[in-house]
Amino acid sequence: xxxxxxxxxxxxxxxxxxxxxxxxxxxxxxxxxxxxxxxxxxxxxxxxxxxxxxxxxxxxxxxxxxxxxxxxxxxxxxxxxxxxxxxxxxxxxxxxxxxxxxxxxxxxxxxxxxxxxxxxxxxxxxxxxxxxxxxxxxxxxxxxxxxxxxxxxxxxxxxxxxxxxxxxxxxxxxxxxxxxxxxxxxxxxxxxxxxxxxxxxxxxxxxxxxxxxxxxxxxxxxxxxxxxxxxxxxxxxxxxxxxxxxxxxxxxxxxxxxxxxxxxxxxxxxxxxxxxxxxxxxxxxxxxxxxxxxxxxxxxxxxxxxxxxxxxxxxxxxxxxxxxxxxxxxxxxxxxxxxxxxxxxxxxxxxxxxxxxxxxxxxxxxxxxxxxxxx
Ligand code: UD1
Ligand code: UDP
Numbered sequence: 001x002x003x004x005x006x007x008x009x010x011x012x013x014x015x016x017x018x019x020x021x022x023x024x025x026x027x028x029x030x031x032x033x034x035x036x037x038x039x040x041x042x043x044x045x046x047x048x049x050x051x052x053x054x055x056x057x058x059x060x061x062x063x064x065x066x067x068x069x070x071x072x073x074x075x076x077x078x079x080x081x082x083x084x085x086x087x088x089x090x091x092x093x094x095x096x097x098x099x100x101x102x103x104x105x106x107x108x109x110x111x112x113x114x115x116x117x118x119x120x121x122x123x124x125x126x127x128x129x130x131x132x133x134x135x136x137x138x139x140x141x142x143x144x145x146x147x148x149x150x151x152x153x154x155x156x157x158x159x160x161x162x163x164x165x166x167x168x169x170x171x172x173x174x175x176x177x178x179x180x181x182x183x184x185x186x187x188x189x190x191x192x193x194x195x196x197x198x199x200x201x202x203x204x205x206x207x208x209x210x211x212x213x214x215x216x217x218x219x220x221x222x223x224x225x226x227x228x229x230x231x232x233x234x235x236x237x238x239x240x241x242x243x244x245x246x247x248x249x250x251x252x253x254x255x256x257x258x259x260x261x262x263x264x265x266x267x268x269x270x271x272x273x274x275x276x277x278x279x280x281x282x283x284x285x286x287x288x289x290x291x292x293x294x295x296x297x298x299x300x301x302x303x304x305x306x307x308x309x310x311x312x313x314x315x316x317x318x319x320x321x322x323x324x325x326x327x328x329x330x331x332x333x334x335x336x337x338x339x340x341x342x343x344x345x346x347x348x349x350x351x352x353x354x355x356x357x358x359x360x361x362x363x364x365x366x367x368x369x370x371x372x373x374x375x
Contacts, residue, residue: 002030002031002032002033003031003032003033003091003092003373004032004033004034004035004088004089004090004091004092005025005032005033005034005035005090005091005092005094005369006035006036006037006084006085006088006090006092006093006094007021007022007034007035007036007037007093007094007095008037008038008039008081008093008094008095008101008105009038009039009095009096009101009102010038010039010040010041010042010046010061010063010077010099010100010101011041011042011045011046011099011101012042012045012046012048012049012270013096013097013099013176013290013291013292014095014096014097014099014101014102015038015046015049015050015053015055016049016053016176016179016273016292017096017097017119017120017174017175017176017179017292018094018096018119018175019049019052019053019055019179020175020178020179020182020361020362021094021119021175021178021362021365021366022034022036022053022055023053023362024362024363024365024366025366028366028370031370031373035058035059035088035090036055036056036057036058036059037057037058037059037060037061037081037084038050038057038059038060038061039061039063039073039076039077039080039081039101039104039105040060040061040062040063040064041063041064041068041073041077041099041100041101042064042247043064044247044270045246045247045270048270048271048272048273049272049273051272052183052272052273052274053179053273059084059088061076061077061080061081061084063076063077063080066249067249070100070133073100073101073104074100074103074104077100077101077104077105077108078104078107078108078111081104081105081108082108082111082112085108085109085112085114086112090114091114091115091373092114092115092116092117092369093105093106093108093109093114093115093116093117094116094117094119095109095116095117095118095119095141096118096119096120096175097119097120097134097138097291098120098123098131098134098135098137098138098141099134099137100133100137102118102137102138102141103133103136103137103138103140103141106118106140106141106144106145107140107144109144110144115146115147116141116144116145116146116147117145117146117147117149117365117369118141118142118144118145118147118148118149119149119175119365120149120151120155120174120175121138121141121142121145121148121149121150121155121159121169122138122142122148122150122151122154122155122156122157122158122159122169123138123151123155123158123291123312123313124138124139124155124158124312125310125311125312126310127310129218130218130308130309130310131216131217131218131291131308131312132217132218133217135312139162142159142162142164143162143164145168146168147168147170147368147369147372148164148168148169148170149170149172149361149365149368150169150170150171150172151171151172151173151174151295151356151357151361152171152173152174152315152355152356152357153171154314154315155171156169156171170364170365170368172357172361172364172365172368173356173357173358173359173360173361173364174295174356174357174361175361175362175365176292176295176296176356177295177296177299177354177356177357177358177359177361178357178359178360178361178362179273180277180296180299180300180359181359183273183274183277184277184281186274187274187277187278187281191278194274194275194278197275198242198275198278198279201266201268202266203240203242203266204240205240205282206240207238207239207240207264208238208239208240208284208285208340209239209240209241209242209279209282209283209284210234210239210240210241210242210283210284210285210286210287210336211242211243211279211280211283211285211286211287211288212231212241212242212243212286212287212288213243213244213246213286213288213289213290213293214227214246214251214288214289214290214307215246215248215251215289215290216289216308217250219289219307219308219327220250220251221250223307223327224250224251224254224255225254225258226327226328226329226332227307227327227329227332228254228255228257228258228259229258229329230329230330230332230333230336231243231258231259231265231287231332232258232259232262232265233329233333234332234333234336234337235259235262235263235264235265236264237264237337237340239264239284239340240264240266241264241265241266242266242268242279242283243255243259243265243266243267243268244268244269244270244271244276245267245268245269245270246270247270255267277296280293280296280297280300280302281300281302283302284302284340285302285303285304285305285336285339285340285346286302286303286304286305287304287305287307287332287336288304288305288306288307289306289307289308291312291313294306294311294313294316294322295313295316295356297316297321297322298316298319298321298322298352298353298354298355298356299352299353299354299356300352301321301350301351301352301353302321302350303321303322303323303339303346303349303350304316304321304322304323305322305323305325305332305335305336305339306322306323306324306325307325307326307327307332308324308326308327309324309326309327310324311324315355315356316353316355316356318355319353319355320348320349320351320353321349321350321351321353323335323349
């Protein structure tokens with residue numbers, strides 16, 4: 001009997017991290033009917049990711065609004081996804097990560113009593129407001145999931161400590177590394193194309209490049225102002241700062257106000273994943289609050305300074321490639337300047353490490369689910 005698997009996701013990182021697993025199920029057409037439902041919690045940033053991986057959704061809940069509240073996202077998804085699930089009758093829902101799409105979709109699987117697989121399960125900061133609302137989103141998904149796919153032994157232990165039974169936990173690595181390796185191979189073959197793309201955006205590649213990204217809700221307001229002021233000061237060094245600016249108006253506003261028209265700062269639109277991977281490879285260091293980038297950069301041997309006070313990804317910190325620098329202007333400046341000037345520190349932090357897996361997480365996840373249905 002063929003099983004129907006419904007993938008539900010709504011934002012850029014979920015699409016990137018689920019793409020390799022979707023492909024894996026689609027390759028097994030004789031056993032699985034694969035359906036894809038996007039909530040469109042993100043719109044253009046999600047479309048970019050779908051395009052790169054050539055994924056065509058079956059359902060689109062089209063929920064995105066400017067300045068959308070968490071209550072609105074949650075309610076809209078629960079109402080609209082319930083109808084999709086009622087009609088489609090999948091055997092299993094697969095969700096990823098810790099967005100509000102992930103949490104609300106998990107609740108729908110519970111209300112409709114459908115099996116749930118949660119990819120990237122067990123990340124914890126142990127502070128319910130950092131990241132907000134992701135820490136509680138992921139706890140809810142873990143509690144509901146029948147299959148928790150933990151990326152590392154750290155996340156596996158977090159789940160066990162919360163009383164999730166070991167039969168429901170599988171430590172498999174992070175599918176982001178699968179995605180990174182697939183796209184890195186494609187990028188290597190078209191170096192000149194990407195070089196020209198960035199030259200057309202005014203990026204010279206003649207100086208050390210600092211890649212900046214940021215979007216965390218708990219950094220909105222004061223922390224973002226501090227971050228922007230730090231970037232402004234760092235831009236006085238002999239560097240080229242490239243900042244693909246997240247489309248959230250809470251990010252756009254301070255970034256455009258403080259960082260527009262500075263000679264060493266290039267503010268650009270969010271990049272398609274292949275272009276971001278090319279840029280990461282050319283980058284000297286990365287300044288970010290992104291979760292996904294913290295996981296990707298160690299595999300590329302790029303030091304990451306994380307503009308947060310806690311991280312649910314301690315593996316990169318332990319491996320020595322990632323450092324938490326907080327959200328205060330002075331702390332960010334000091335750490336960036338140190339990495340620009342101190343060669344031995346830079347060497348230490350730029351050793352390639354793979355704390356998040358070997359690029360086969362999707363194969364392992366597929367095997368677990370396939371074994372379950374083959375019994
Ligand atoms: C969301 C997730 C966060 C994840 C991040 C990845 C929640 C609550 N937040 O945060 O966990 O780390 O995505 O980037 O689930 N917008 C656009 N176009 C887009 C995308 C966003 O215009 O393609 C704007 C809209 O005005 C939207 C706003 O950004 O209202 C915020 O989007 P939202 O998904 O609520 O929050 P993010 O900060 O993107
Ligand atoms: N990313 C991208 N284009 C960009 C910035 C990031 O494709 O302009 C990718 C990045 O490589 C990573 C993912 O998007 O795979 C992370 O998304 P984001 O930082 O928005 O969310 P988080 O990981 O913090 O949830």
